[in-house]
Amino acid sequence: xxxxxxxxxxxxxxxxxxxxxxxxxxxxxxxxxxxxxxxxxxxxxxxxxxxxxxxxxxxxxxxxxxxxxxxxxxxx
Amino acid sequence: xxxxxxxxxxxxxxxxxxxxxxxxxxxxxxxxxxxxxxxxxxxxxxxxxxxxxxxxxxxxxxxxxxxxxxxxxxxxxxxxxxxxxxxxxxxxxxxxxxxxxxxxxxxxxxxxxxxxxxxxxxxxxxxxxxxxxxxxxxxxxxxxxxxxxxxxxxxxxxxxxxxxxxxxxxxxxxxxxxxxxxxxxxxxxxxxxxxxxxxxxxxxxxxxxxxxxxxxxxxxxxxxxxxxxxxxxxxxxxxxxxxxxxxxxxxxxxxxxxxxxxxxxxxxxxxxxxxxxxxxxxxxxxxxxxxxxxxxxxxxxxxxxxxxxxxxxxxxxxxxxxxxxxxxxxxxxxxxxxxxxxxxxxxxxxxxxxxxxxxxxxxxxxxxxxxxxxxxxxxxxxxxxxxxxxxxxxxxxxxxxxxxxxxxxxxxxxxxxxxxxxxxxx
Numbered sequence: 001x002x003x004x005x006x007x008x009x010x011x012x013x014x015x016x017x018x019x020x021x022x023x024x025x026x027x028x029x030x031x032x033x034x035x036x037x038x039x040x041x042x043x044x045x046x047x048x049x050x051x052x053x054x055x056x057x058x059x060x061x062x063x064x065x066x067x068x069x070x071x072x073x074x075x076x
Numbered sequence: 077x078x079x080x081x082x083x084x085x086x087x088x089x090x091x092x093x094x095x096x097x098x099x100x101x102x103x104x105x106x107x108x109x110x111x112x113x114x115x116x117x118x119x120x121x122x123x124x125x126x127x128x129x130x131x132x133x134x135x136x137x138x139x140x141x142x143x144x145x146x147x148x149x150x151x152x153x154x155x156x157x158x159x160x161x162x163x164x165x166x167x168x169x170x171x172x173x174x175x176x177x178x179x180x181x182x183x184x185x186x187x188x189x190x191x192x193x194x195x196x197x198x199x200x201x202x203x204x205x206x207x208x209x210x211x212x213x214x215x216x217x218x219x220x221x222x223x224x225x226x227x228x229x230x231x232x233x234x235x236x237x238x239x240x241x242x243x244x245x246x247x248x249x250x251x252x253x254x255x256x257x258x259x260x261x262x263x264x265x266x267x268x269x270x271x272x273x274x275x276x277x278x279x280x281x282x283x284x285x286x287x288x289x290x291x292x293x294x295x296x297x298x299x300x301x302x303x304x305x306x307x308x309x310x311x312x313x314x315x316x317x318x319x320x321x322x323x324x325x326x327x328x329x330x331x332x333x334x335x336x337x338x339x340x341x342x343x344x345x346x347x348x349x350x351x352x353x354x355x356x357x358x359x360x361x362x363x364x365x366x367x368x369x370x371x372x373x374x375x376x377x378x379x380x381x382x383x384x385x386x387x388x389x390x391x392x393x394x395x396x397x398x399x400x401x402x403x404x405x406x407x408x409x410x411x412x413x414x415x416x417x418x419x420x421x422x423x424x425x426x427x428x429x430x431x432x433x434x435x436x437x438x439x440x441x442x443x444x445x446x447x448x449x450x451x452x453x454x455x456x457x458x459x460x461x462x463x464x465x466x467x468x469x470x471x472x473x474x475x476x477x478x479x480x481x482x483x484x485x486x487x488x489x490x491x492x493x494x495x496x497x498x499x500x501x502x
Contacts, residue, residue: 017361018395021430036359036392037284 002027013061015039019074029064030074033057077167078256079306082148082249086175089126089208097243102176104210104240112239113212113232118220122232123213125457127179127194129206132454134198137189137462138488139180139226140315141204141326142233144173144240147310155311157292158231159238165310171244177207177328178240180233182214184226185285186462190321190488191450191480198450198480201490201498204328211457212236226285230316233327255306255340260350260378267348271381274350275305275335276371276400280317280324280388281356287316288325288388290354296363300355300370305336308352319389320467322444322490323416329489329496335384335414350378355400357393368399376407386414387493390444394429405434416441416491421483441491442499444468445483452478 002012003026014027017039022030033039040057041050064075085100092103106124113122127133145154150168153160179192192204199205214232216225258266279288281296288295290303290313303312313330336352343349355371358364375383383404387397394415401411413435417427423443445468463474468485475481484490489497 017359018364018392018430019361020395020399021392024430024432032361034360036282 011065013064015057015061023072026072028069028072029067030072031057031061031064032074032076077304077306078254079150079166079309080169081253081255081309082169082171083174083251083253084171084244084247085250086173086208089128089176089210091126095240095243097173097247102173102208102240102243109210109212109236109239112235113214116228116232118216118224118228119214119232120217121215125211125213127192127209127211127457129194129208131194132196133194133457134453134455135179135181135192135209135211135457136460137181137183137186137458137466138192138321139182139184139189139229139318140233141328141488142178142237143328143331144176144178144237144244145311145331146171146241146245148245152310154238154241155234155314157289158234158314162291164307165312166304166307170310171241171247171249173240173244175208176240177204177209178233178237179204179209179211180214180229181211181458182216182225182229183462184222184229185318187465187467188285188318188320189462189466191463191466191486192488193450193453196451196453197448198487201448201484201487203489203496203498210236210240213458222285226316226318230314234314255309257305257349257351263348263350267344270344270346270348272350272379273339273347273382273384274353274375274378274380275339276353276355276375276383276385276404277333278385278387278393278396278400279313279354279356280319280393282359282392285318286389289314289316295354295356296358298356300353300367300374302374303352303354305340305349305352308333308336313354320444320485321488322468322485323389323441323493325388325492325494326489329492329494332496334495335386339384347382350380357388357396359392364396364399368396368403371400372403372407375404375409380409382410382412384412384414390416390418391429398428398430398432398435402432402434410437412437412439414439414441414493414495416493417443418445419443421445421447439495441493441495441497442484444485444491447481448484450480450482
């Protein structure tokens with residue numbers, strides 16, 4: 001999906017936990033997430049902390065979307 | 077470490093007033109087994125049924141399969157950390173009811189349990205159509221949380237396997253197999269010119285009911301470590317898995333790990349079997365990095381020439397597999413990986429979720445997406461209620477005539493990634 005959307009000329013950020021797979025499939029902007037069963041949250045944290053985690057990740061993704069990249073890049 | 081496995085061949089299983097083995101027949105006392113299982117307050121019912129090779133019987137939803145064994149000489153007892161205190165096993169003598177198996181069935185999650193057919197098309201794909209099975213269909217109390225149910229089901233299977241194994245304690249084995257591992261230094265002195273090969277055994281440890289236990293320890297909480305190969309034969313590794321039926325490693329296969337058996341068979345002939353490295357498949361990327369780093373470190377530490385890496389499950393564990401492969405190869409150690417494929421029903425899709433050029437020697441357990449047609453069986457042990465939602469099935473998999481059209485994935489151990497399956501290209 002990442003590749004097809006980019007082929008249509010729209011930049012994509014792939015948010016995922018297993019970044020090596022994302023590299024293998026050819027995503028250009030990759031934002032690492034928390035864990036496979038809960039990529040954008042952490043059930044071990046309080047709801048307030050979880051919200052902060054989610055916001056932080058989305059903001060990181062939005063920044064990545066606006067960043068020029070020269071080849072595949074992981075935004076740690 | 078030297079272990080003698082005494083095989084007592086079981087050719088039939090029957091109910092009897094007394095549990096015993098007589099002339100190759102395993103007699104089981106149903107009430108004693110039920111009583112044993114229902115000691116657990118979380119369980120309300122346990123139907124005990126028997127399934128023999130060739131019968132028109134379908135068992136589902138299958139959770140685990142376990143081989144009854146008993147330690148007759150040496151330290152510890154079978155399934156250490158569960159049925160016996162934690163004590164190092166793998167030495168001395170162990171008797172095995174070869175040809176018998178305990179099969180646990182019950183709906184833990186429904187979609188990640190499997191099917192065993194004792195005859196017909198399905199029987200060709202599962203190794204457990206050839207065993208005389210004591211099947212436990214176990215139901216929990218109302219509203220029991222899934223993890224607690226899985227735990228109860230797992231322990232129930234181990235208990236019954238241990239109970240049946242005890243019947244072999246004083247029997248004279250029909251055949252004795254001897255497995256001896258000299259240790260790293262002695263092995264090197266004995267076979268200085270043979271290639272040094274170890275086995276990297278990957279254990280499913282994703283959590284959320286995808287767990288494997290080593291001496292009772294949840295594998296996800298452990299760093300990559302080493303184990304003596306003979307320890308596996310005494311049940312040191314126990315499955316607690318609810319993953320796709322075709323490629324989870326039931327406890328039975330850990331007890332009979334075919335890679336370990338073959339490496340022993342070649343030890344001192346074609347190669348020097350250095351040992352077994354056990355590693356996990358966790359859901360955090362940092363864990364995947366750390367565990368695969370550790371696998372590679374241990375391979376280097378042991379001065380290996382080659383390593384065989386086997387996987388459990390599919391999807392994100394493909395990354396653990398490829399990381400292990402890549403990093404071990406980078407240490408100058410040649411690898412062969414054993415996996416299975418999800419290449420689509422027509423076999424034309426990418427087989428694994430991850431790939432690397434270092435993975436240039438691959439053994440496959442087969443394509444789990446192949447569609448098969450299983451005829452109706454006269455008897456069902458368990459229930460067909462979950463056939464349509466089992467991984468590999470779909471709405472309508474269960475046909476009106478009682479037959480099943482589904483992917484190979486639904487069959488227990490059909491594409492086993494230790495090679496304990498029946499598919500072959502030969």
